[in-house]
Amino acid sequence: MPIILYILISIFVLFFVLLFVYTRIVKSTSKYMRNLSGPKPIFPFGNTLELIGGSTVTLNVIMKYLNIHGDIILTHPGPLAWAVVSVDHDFNELLFSSSTHIEKSVQYEFMNNWLGLGLLTSKGSHWRKHRKAITPAFHFSILKDFIAVFDSNGTNLIKRLKGEVGKDSTEISKVVSLYALDVICEATMGVRVNALEQENSEYIKSVKALCSIIVDRIFSPLHPLLYPITWNYYKEKRALKVVHAYVEDVISQRIEEKSKKNLNKDRHKMEEDFGLKRRLAFLDLLLETTIDGQLLSKRDLRDEVNTFMFEGHDTTSTAISFCLLMLATHPEAQEKVIKEQIDIFGSNLKTASPTYNELNEMKYLDLVIKETLRLFPSVPFFGRKLSNDIEFKGNLYPKGLTVMIIPYAFQRNPNIFPNPEEFIPERFQDYNNKFPYAYTPFSAGPRNCIGQKFAMLEMLSTVSKVIRNFKLAPSKPEHKIKIAAETILISANGVRISLENREC
Numbered sequence: 001m002p003i004i005l006y007i008l009i010s011i012f013v014l015f016f017v018l019l020f021v022y023t024r025i026v027k028s029t030s031k032y033m034r035n036l037s038g039p040k041p042i043f044p045f046g047n048t049l050e051l052i053g054g055s056t057v058t059l060n061v062i063m064k065y066l067n068i069h070g071d072i073i074l075t076h077p078g079p080l081a082w083a084v085v086s087v088d089h090d091f092n093e094l095l096f097s098s099s100t101h102i103e104k105s106v107q108y109e110f111m112n113n114w115l116g117l118g119l120l121t122s123k124g125s126h127w128r129k130h131r132k133a134i135t136p137a138f139h140f141s142i143l144k145d146f147i148a149v150f151d152s153n154g155t156n157l158i159k160r161l162k163g164e165v166g167k168d169s170t171e172i173s174k175v176v177s178l179y180a181l182d183v184i185c186e187a188t189m190g191v192r193v194n195a196l197e198q199e200n201s202e203y204i205k206s207v208k209a210l211c212s213i214i215v216d217r218i219f220s221p222l223h224p225l226l227y228p229i230t231w232n233y234y235k236e237k238r239a240l241k242v243v244h245a246y247v248e249d250v251i252s253q254r255i256e257e258k259s260k261k262n263l264n265k266d267r268h269k270m271e272e273d274f275g276l277k278r279r280l281a282f283l284d285l286l287l288e289t290t291i292d293g294q295l296l297s298k299r300d301l302r303d304e305v306n307t308f309m310f311e312g313h314d315t316t317s318t319a320i321s322f323c324l325l326m327l328a329t330h331p332e333a334q335e336k337v338i339k340e341q342i343d344i345f346g347s348n349l350k351t352a353s354p355t356y357n358e359l360n361e362m363k364y365l366d367l368v369i370k371e372t373l374r375l376f377p378s379v380p381f382f383g384r385k386l387s388n389d390i391e392f393k394g395n396l397y398p399k400g401l402t403v404m405i406i407p408y409a410f411q412r413n414p415n416i417f418p419n420p421e422e423f424i425p426e427r428f429q430d431y432n433n434k435f436p437y438a439y440t441p442f443s444a445g446p447r448n449c450i451g452q453k454f455a456m457l458e459m460l461s462t463v464s465k466v467i468r469n470f471k472l473a474p475s476k477p478e479h480k481i482k483i484a485a486e487t488i489l490i491s492a493n494g495v496r497i498s499l500e501n502r503e504c
C-alpha cells in the first residue's frame with residue numbers, strides 16, 4: 001500500500017478518535033452549566049478567534065460578551081475547554097470568601113519556571129503554611145521602615161523627571177516602571193540595582209523579558225506542549241539563568257552575613273551590629289521565617305523573592321502612571337491634592353520626606369489612588385480553578401472549571417459606581433462597602449494581595465513627591481491611551497503627560 005494511503009487512513013482514524021473523545025466530554029459535561037449563555041464556539045478554535053487582535057482587544061471583547069450574555073457567561077478558550085467569566089457579585093463572593101476554592105487557574109502555570117512555589121502560584125497546604133508564616137513580614141510596624149526606601153528612590157525619580165520639564169509630552173510609564181524596580185529590589189533583597197540609571201543591567205533586562213514571555217504564553221494559540229520549539233523557550237531559559245543566579249547569589253550572601261552574627265530582632269540595632277550600609281529587606285525577614293520549626297529552604301527563599309519581584313513592581317508602577325495621568329487630566333483633583341500636601345508640609349513642600357503618619361494624613365490622595373485603581377485595576381483579571389462542584393442559582397459548575405474574575409468590568413458596574421467611566425475620587429468618601437466584592441483591585445479573601453499596604457504606602461509616597469515637585473498637565477497633542485490587558489493592565493502606547501516645575 002502506498003505511504004500516502006497510510007497517512008490518509010491515520011488522519012481519518014485520528015479525526016474520529018478526537019470526535020469521539022470530544023462528544024464524550026461534551027456529554028459528560030452537559031449536566032453542567034446548561035443554562036449559561038455565552039458566545040458560540042467555533043470548532044476547533046472555541047472563542048479564541050475574536051482575541052487574535054492581542055491584549056488590546058481582550059477587555060473590549062469580554063465587556064461585549066458580558067453586555068450581551070449577562071453577568072456569568074460560558075466561554076470556550078479552546079476546543080475542549082470551558083471557562084466561566086463572572087462579574088456576578090454573589091458568585092464572586094462565594095469564590096473570594098471561600099477557603100476551598102483557592103487554587104489558581106491553569107494560566108498561572110506559565111509562571112512556574114520563574115516563581116516556582118512562591119505565594120502567588122502555590123496551592124494547598126504549601127500555600128497555607130507559607131502565607132501564614134510570611135504575613136508578619138507585612139505588618140505595618142515593619143512596612144513603616146520601607147518609607148525611607150520609597151523616599152530615597154523617589155528623589156532619583158524626581159531628578160530624572162526634571163529633565164522632562166517644559167516638554168510638550170513625556171512618556172512616564174517606562175521611567176516609573178524603572179523606579180518601581182529600584183524600590184522592589186531594595187525592599188525585597190536589600191540590593192540597589194539603580195535601574196533608573198542602568199536599565200541595561202542583565203538582571204533588569206531578564207526580569208523584563210520573563211514578564212513579557214509570561215504574557216506571550218498566556219495569549220499564545222499554540223498548545224503548551226509545543227512551547228519548547230518556540231524562540232521564547234530559549235529566551236526564557238537564558239533569562240531564568242541570569243535571574244536565578246542573581247537571586248541565589250544575594251541569598252547566599254545574606255545567609256553568610258547572618259551566620260557571622262545572629263540577626264538581632266531590633267532592625268536598627270541590626271544595622272549597627274552589621275555596620276550595614278543597606279536597610280533591612282523582606283529577605284532578611286524571610287531568613288528568620290520558620291515553617292513546622294524549619295527555616296525556609298534556599299529554593300523557598302528564591303521562589304518568594306522572585307514572586308515579590310514579579311507581583312511588586314509592574315502592579316505599583318502601572319497604578320502610579322495611571323494616577324499621574326488622572327491628575328494631569330483632572331486639574332480640579334490635582335488642586336485638591338496639592339492643597340492637602342501644602343496643609344501637611346507647609347514650606348517644606350518640595351523637600352519633605354513624609355513620615356508614616358504624614359502619609360496616612362493624605363486622605364484626598366488616598367481617594368485619588370482608590371479611584372485610579374477602580375478605573376485601571378493593575379491586575380485586570382484573575383483566574384481560579386474550582387476545587388469541587390458548585391451549585392449556584394440553578395446551575396452546576398464542575399470541579400476543575402476555570403473561573404475568570406474581571407475587576408476591570410465589575411468596577412465599571414453603573415449600579416454600584418454611578419457614571420462609571422468618570423474619574424470621581426469623592427465617590428470613595430461614602431463608599432459604604434455595601435458590595436464588599438465589587439471593588440477588588442487587590443483581590444479579596446484568603447488569596448488577596450499580601451503587599452496591599454506596602455503598595456498603598458509606595459503609591460502615596462511617590463505620587464505625593466511627584467506632585468509636590470511638578471505641576472502636571474495633559475500632553476500636547478492630546479494622548480489617547482490604548483488599554484491593554486496583559487498580566488498587568490497597561491497602556492500599549494504609553495502614558496503621556498507634560499510636566500512643569502511647581503512654583504508654590
Ligand code: HEM
Nearest residue numbers: 119120311312315316319378379382441442443449451455
Ligand atoms: C498597586 C499594587 C498592587 C496591586 C493592584 C496588586 C494586586 C494583587 C492581586 C489582584 C492579587 C491576586 C492575584 C491573583 O489572584 O491572581 C495579588 C496577589 C499578590 N500580591 Fe499584589 N498587588 C500589588 C502590589 C504588590 C506588592 C508591592 C507586593 C509585594 C511586595 C505584592 C505581592 C503579592 C503576592 C505575594 C500575591 C500572592 C498572594 C497569595 O496568593 O497569597 N503585590 N496582588
